[in-house]
Amino acid sequence: MFAAQAPSPSLLHKAVRLFALLLPVALAACVTTQPPPQQAARRIDPAYAAMYGPRPDEAHPLPATDISEVDPRFLRREVAYYGREEPGTIVVDTASRYLYLVREGGRAIRYGIGVGKEGLAWSGRARVGRKAEWPRWTPTAAMIKREPERNAKWAGGMAGGLDNPLGPRALYLYDGGRDTMYRIHGTSEPWSIGQSVSSGCIRLFNQDIIDLYNRVPVGSPVVVLQGQRLFDVEDDTRVSAAY
Secondary structure, eight states, rough: OOOOOOOOOOHHHHHHHHHHHHHHHOOOOTOOOOOOHHHHOOOOOHHHHTTSOTTSSSSSSOOOOOOOOSSSGGGGGGEOOOOOTTTTTTEEEETTTTEEEEETTTTTEEEEEOOOOOGSOOOEEEEEEEEEOOOBBOOHHHHHHHHHHHGGGGTOBBBBSSTOOOEEEEEEEEOOOOOOEEEOOOOOOOGTTTTOOSSSSSOOOOHHHHHHHHHTTOOOOEEEEOSOOOOOOOOBBBTTTOO
16 A cells, blocks of 8 residues: 655645635626726707806896706707798697797797696687796696695795796787686796696796797797697707807
């Protein structure tokens, strides 16, 4: 019988060193040591950043609107227009969540809108009968009944300001001299643009309602469409901030 020969000290030392070198590699196959890649933030076009920037010259200085989470479709832009309305007409397409201001040459400025229950209650043709800057807001009886905790305290009206649901401007629609109770206005809830919401008529980003207000005089024609999409054509031509 021969006794098993013990490994030499040098061979044992090499084996220990090799094990020490291979151990991190083996562990790396089971454990991820690097953090997962983060999703890159959406880049905002500088023209849009300026378009929705602050308005410190307002009676109530208006902060910038955060558009980082807004679907770009609902940002203000110039598009092709295929309807028959005359230039200067406002067309409200509630189904698509767009408002168009018809321009010359088959073009229009398109604004994203949010549509409230009152905004779905009327359709047809009217005119801008009145315009107001930083308007006073008074909830309707239906709005108070629907959300009493939120609206009842303002039954006597809320003065204009940053928290006012109508925002910095409002256009009041009249039909034959009669107030339709239909409003196109700004919003204190910019996240609601492109959405269907519980209260209000037709809301735009605050910077957009200021832009629209400055473009349309009292008497401008308005067409409100319900339950039908005006166009299915997209045109990504951006509106210059100089307009």
